[in-house]
Amino acid sequence: MKIDIDQDKCVGAGQCVLVAPEVFDQRDEDGVAVLLTEDPPAQERGGVEEAARICPAAAIRVDGR
Structure with missing residues (x-):
């Protein structure tokens, strides 16, 4: 799975x-989301997809690969 965060x-x-x-984590200085890992384990897929779904700015994209 490939995850992309549009930090803008x-x-x-x-x-x-x-x-x-x-x-996911957030930068201390401004709260913008950052990836802790670019290749999370398969068991994290559900959480990653939910994060993309509920992001109020629609800033997270998930590619299934």
Whole structure:
């Protein structure tokens, strides 16, 4: 799975971190989401897809590969 965060669109709501804390974090200085891993394990797929679905800025894209 390939994950892309459009950091220019991110509003720092932190919903991605709440549902997939092993994959997403936020920068301390502005709250913008960052990836902890570009190739998360398969068991994280559900959380990553939910994070993309609930992102209020639609800043997360997931490619199934």
